[in-house]
Amino acid sequence: MRTLNVALGDRAYPIHIGRGLLDRADLVLPHLKTRRVAIVTNDVVGPLYLHRLCSALEAAGVQVSAVSLPDGEAHKDWATLNRIFDVLLAERCERSTTLIALGGGVVGDMGGFAAACYQRGMPFIQIPTTLLAQVDSSVGGKTAINHPLGKNMIGAFYQPRLVLADIETLNTLPGRELSAGLAEVIKYGLIRDAEFLGWLEGNLERLVAREPDALAHAIERSCRNKAEVVAADETERGERALLNLGHTFGHAIETGLGYGEWLHGEAVAAGTMMAVELSRRLGWLSEVDVARVAALFERAGLPVYGPKLGVERYLDLMAHDKKVEAGRLRLILLRSLGQGVIHADASPAEISKAIEARCR
Amino acid sequence: MRTLNVALGDRAYPIHIGRGLLDRADLVLPHLKTRRVAIVTNDVVGPLYLHRLCSALEAAGVQVSAVSLPDGEAHKDWATLNRIFDVLLAERCERSTTLIALGGGVVGDMGGFAAACYQRGMPFIQIPTTLLAQVDSSVGGKTAINHPLGKNMIGAFYQPRLVLADIETLNTLPGRELSAGLAEVIKYGLIRDAEFLGWLEGNLERLVAREPDALAHAIERSCRNKAEVVAADETERGERALLNLGHTFGHAIETGLGYGEWLHGEAVAAGTMMAVELSRRLGWLSEVDVARVAALFERAGLPVYGPKLGVERYLDLMAHDKKVEAGRLRLILLRSLGQGVIHADASPAEISKAIEARCR
Known part of the structure; x- marks a missing residue:
C-alpha cells in the first residue's frame, strides 16, 4: 500500500493506494467521528462491492446505512441528490455521521456535495472505484451536480477526510471507462x-x-x-x-x-x-x-x-x-x-x- | 451610521447599521469583484426597495440582474432555490458576479446558499430588511433550505463580504414580524x-x-x-x-x-x-x-x-x-x-x- 498526503492545513487528508483496501476497516476507523456511517453508491458498483465494505465496517462495530443511486452522469441532478438526503433524514443520520462515497466520479461528486450540504456539513470519505475517480475527483474537494444549462454548475469545495483507492476494483471496470481515466492521467503529464x-x-x-x-x-x-x-x-x-x-x-x-x-x-x-x-x-x-x-x-x-x-x-x-x-x-x-x-x-x-x- | 466588524480572519466583514443605506452604492462598490451583481429579493420586499437599490448601483456603473422569489418560509425549498440558479445561468452570471440578498431571513438563507453553491461559490452581500434578519441571519454565515423532514437541513456555512442593515426598511415591516425579531434580540440578553x-x-x-x-x-x-x-x-x-x-x-x-x-x-x-x-x-x-x-x-x-x-x-x-x-x-x-x-x-x-x- 502506498500513502500520499494531501497537504491542506487543518483539512489535510491521506490517500491510500493498494489492493484489497475495501476490506480494511482499520484504515477507516481512525477517521470516523462516531461509529455511524452512511454509504452512497450506485446500482452498478453496489452489487459488486457494497457488501464487502459493509461487512468489514459492521464487523468493526460501525452502524451502516446505505443508499444506491441510478448509474450515470444523466442522474447527477437535484432529484437524485435528494434521494441521499431522504435516506439520511429517514434513518436519522446526524451531523457527526460520516458519509462514504463508494463508486466513480458521479457518486463521489454527489456524495461529496450531499455531505457538504447535509446539516451544513458532515464528515466525508471517498472510496473511488474507477480510474478517473481515483486520479481526479479523489483529490481537490470539488463536488457538484449538473444544471440543465451547464455541467457541475451547482456544488461546493469540500474535502474528504480519507481516500481509499483500491486498485482491485479496477478489474471490473469496463475498458471504455479505463480509457476515460487514462485521459486525465495523460493530462498530468501534459500540464x-x-x-x-x-x-x-x-x-x-x-x-x-x-x-x-x-x-x-x-x-x-x-x-x-x-x-x-x-x-x-x-x-x-x-x-x-x-x-x-x-x-x-x-x-x-x-x-x-x-x-x-x-x-x-x-x-x-x-x-x-x-x-x-x-x-x-x-x-x-x-x-x-x-x-x-x-x-x-x-x-x-x-x-x-x-x-x-x-x-x-x-x-x-x-x-x-x-x-x-x-x-x-x-x-x-x-x-x-x-x-x-x-x-x-x-x-x-x-x-x-x-x-x-x-x-x- | 455605526459599523461593526465580524472578525473571521480572511473572511472578516463589516456590518453597517444606519438610515438610508439602500442608496449608498459607495458602501457596496469596494466589496465587488467585478461591476456585475445579481440581486435576489422577494415579491413583498422587491416592490418596496429593489428599484432604489438597482438605481443606486446602476448609477455607479454596475450591471444588475434581479430575481424575485415568492414570499415566505413555505418557499424555502429546492424548487425556489433553483429559480435563482436558472436566472444566474440564463443571464450568464459568472463566478465573480456578486449575489446580493435583499430581504428577510428566507431571502438571506436562500440567496446565501445559492451563492455558496453557484459555480462552487460566488461573492455574497446581505441587505437584510427585517429586524430578525438584521440581528440574526446577517451574522454567522448560516445558509440553508428546508427539507420536508426538517428545517434548514440542507445548507452551508458561507460568509457574506458585507452586510448593510438599513433601519428605515423596518418602517414597512408588519408589527408581527417586528415582534418576531425582538425574540432573537431578547435571546442575546438571556444567553x-x-x-x-x-x-x-x-x-x-x-x-x-x-x-x-x-x-x-x-x-x-x-x-x-x-x-x-x-x-x-x-x-x-x-x-x-x-x-x-x-x-x-x-x-x-x-x-x-x-x-x-x-x-x-x-x-x-x-x-x-x-x-x-x-x-x-x-x-x-x-x-x-x-x-x-x-x-x-x-x-x-x-x-x-x-x-x-x-x-x-x-x-x-x-x-x-x-x-x-x-x-x-x-x-x-x-x-x-x-x-x-x-x-x-x-x-x-x-x-x-x-x-x-x-x-x-
Missing part, C-alpha cells in the same frame, strides 16, 4: 510533468492491460501532481486552472451531445486535442508534438477528434463555462509538452479554427 | 448579556414604537453579541450552540404546525419559555426569573406558550434536530438570566414536563 509523460509513452500498454504495479504508479503520480496543484490553490484562483486542460472544450462536447453520450474522459481527450491544436497555431507546439499527444490518446483507446456540433455551437456552449471571467474565455493551453499555461487572449477566430481542425 | 437584558426591560416599548436610536442600539448590541460568539466558533462546535436557545423546541413547533403557520421568532419565544421552564425545574432559575422572561416576551407581543401538539410529537420532532449528537439531545438552557449552558443530560421525562407546562 506539468514531462518525465511522467515520458514514462506514459513507454508504459501505456501496461496500464491498458491493468498491470497492478503500473496502475499503482500512475495513480500515485497523478494524485501527487494534482495534490501539489490543489495545495497551492485550493479554490481555483490560479494554477489549479491548469487541471482544466481540455475541459472547456470537453464540457461543450458533453453538453452539446447531452450528458452521458460521451464519457467525461473521452470528451477531455478530444477537447485536449483542440487545446493542443490551438497551442500549435500560437506557435508553442510543433506538428510532431501534436502527433505525439494524439498517438498517446489513441493508444489509450480515446477519441482525438470531437463531434461535428458546428463551431458556433461550441463557442456558445463554452461561453457558459465557469472559466469565463469578465466575459473572456480563459483557456488552458500548452507552452510545451509538460508545461500548461492559462491563456485569455485567444481570438474567437483562432479558437474556431482549432475546433474546426479537430472535429470529424 | 450572555445580562446588562443588555436590563436595558431591554427598560426600553422595550421604544423598540416596539420603532424609535431609530433604540433600534440602532439593539441591532448593534445583538450583532456584536452574535459576532463574538461566531468568531470564537464559526462552525458551531461549542459556544455557538448557545445561540440556539429555544430553537430546538421552536423548530418542533414550526415543523409540527407546518412551516409558515407561526413565524420563526414566535416559535423561538415559546420554545425559549420551554427551555426557561426546564431550567427552573433543574433548580437554575426561580419562579420570578420565569415571570421576568415571560413578561419581556409579552411586552414584545410574542407568545409565551407553544401549541398543543402533544408531548410525544414534540419529542419526535426534536429527535430530528441538528443538535442531536450520539442520540442525545443537546439543549440550550439557562444557568441564570444572562448565562446560557449546553445541557445534554435532561431526561425525556423532565423535558416532557417542561413542554407540558408551556403548552396551551
Whole structure:
C-alpha cells in the first residue's frame, strides 16, 4: 500500500493506494467521528462491492446505512441528490455521521456535495472505484451536480477526510471507462510533468492491460501532481486552472451531445486535442508534438477528434463555462509538452479554427 | 451610521447599521469583484426597495440582474432555490458576479446558499430588511433550505463580504414580524448579556414604537453579541450552540404546525419559555426569573406558550434536530438570566414536563 498526503492545513487528508483496501476497516476507523456511517453508491458498483465494505465496517462495530443511486452522469441532478438526503433524514443520520462515497466520479461528486450540504456539513470519505475517480475527483474537494444549462454548475469545495483507492476494483471496470481515466492521467503529464509523460509513452500498454504495479504508479503520480496543484490553490484562483486542460472544450462536447453520450474522459481527450491544436497555431507546439499527444490518446483507446456540433455551437456552449471571467474565455493551453499555461487572449477566430481542425 | 466588524480572519466583514443605506452604492462598490451583481429579493420586499437599490448601483456603473422569489418560509425549498440558479445561468452570471440578498431571513438563507453553491461559490452581500434578519441571519454565515423532514437541513456555512442593515426598511415591516425579531434580540440578553437584558426591560416599548436610536442600539448590541460568539466558533462546535436557545423546541413547533403557520421568532419565544421552564425545574432559575422572561416576551407581543401538539410529537420532532449528537439531545438552557449552558443530560421525562407546562 502506498500513502500520499494531501497537504491542506487543518483539512489535510491521506490517500491510500493498494489492493484489497475495501476490506480494511482499520484504515477507516481512525477517521470516523462516531461509529455511524452512511454509504452512497450506485446500482452498478453496489452489487459488486457494497457488501464487502459493509461487512468489514459492521464487523468493526460501525452502524451502516446505505443508499444506491441510478448509474450515470444523466442522474447527477437535484432529484437524485435528494434521494441521499431522504435516506439520511429517514434513518436519522446526524451531523457527526460520516458519509462514504463508494463508486466513480458521479457518486463521489454527489456524495461529496450531499455531505457538504447535509446539516451544513458532515464528515466525508471517498472510496473511488474507477480510474478517473481515483486520479481526479479523489483529490481537490470539488463536488457538484449538473444544471440543465451547464455541467457541475451547482456544488461546493469540500474535502474528504480519507481516500481509499483500491486498485482491485479496477478489474471490473469496463475498458471504455479505463480509457476515460487514462485521459486525465495523460493530462498530468501534459500540464506539468514531462518525465511522467515520458514514462506514459513507454508504459501505456501496461496500464491498458491493468498491470497492478503500473496502475499503482500512475495513480500515485497523478494524485501527487494534482495534490501539489490543489495545495497551492485550493479554490481555483490560479494554477489549479491548469487541471482544466481540455475541459472547456470537453464540457461543450458533453453538453452539446447531452450528458452521458460521451464519457467525461473521452470528451477531455478530444477537447485536449483542440487545446493542443490551438497551442500549435500560437506557435508553442510543433506538428510532431501534436502527433505525439494524439498517438498517446489513441493508444489509450480515446477519441482525438470531437463531434461535428458546428463551431458556433461550441463557442456558445463554452461561453457558459465557469472559466469565463469578465466575459473572456480563459483557456488552458500548452507552452510545451509538460508545461500548461492559462491563456485569455485567444481570438474567437483562432479558437474556431482549432475546433474546426479537430472535429470529424 | 455605526459599523461593526465580524472578525473571521480572511473572511472578516463589516456590518453597517444606519438610515438610508439602500442608496449608498459607495458602501457596496469596494466589496465587488467585478461591476456585475445579481440581486435576489422577494415579491413583498422587491416592490418596496429593489428599484432604489438597482438605481443606486446602476448609477455607479454596475450591471444588475434581479430575481424575485415568492414570499415566505413555505418557499424555502429546492424548487425556489433553483429559480435563482436558472436566472444566474440564463443571464450568464459568472463566478465573480456578486449575489446580493435583499430581504428577510428566507431571502438571506436562500440567496446565501445559492451563492455558496453557484459555480462552487460566488461573492455574497446581505441587505437584510427585517429586524430578525438584521440581528440574526446577517451574522454567522448560516445558509440553508428546508427539507420536508426538517428545517434548514440542507445548507452551508458561507460568509457574506458585507452586510448593510438599513433601519428605515423596518418602517414597512408588519408589527408581527417586528415582534418576531425582538425574540432573537431578547435571546442575546438571556444567553450572555445580562446588562443588555436590563436595558431591554427598560426600553422595550421604544423598540416596539420603532424609535431609530433604540433600534440602532439593539441591532448593534445583538450583532456584536452574535459576532463574538461566531468568531470564537464559526462552525458551531461549542459556544455557538448557545445561540440556539429555544430553537430546538421552536423548530418542533414550526415543523409540527407546518412551516409558515407561526413565524420563526414566535416559535423561538415559546420554545425559549420551554427551555426557561426546564431550567427552573433543574433548580437554575426561580419562579420570578420565569415571570421576568415571560413578561419581556409579552411586552414584545410574542407568545409565551407553544401549541398543543402533544408531548410525544414534540419529542419526535426534536429527535430530528441538528443538535442531536450520539442520540442525545443537546439543549440550550439557562444557568441564570444572562448565562446560557449546553445541557445534554435532561431526561425525556423532565423535558416532557417542561413542554407540558408551556403548552396551551
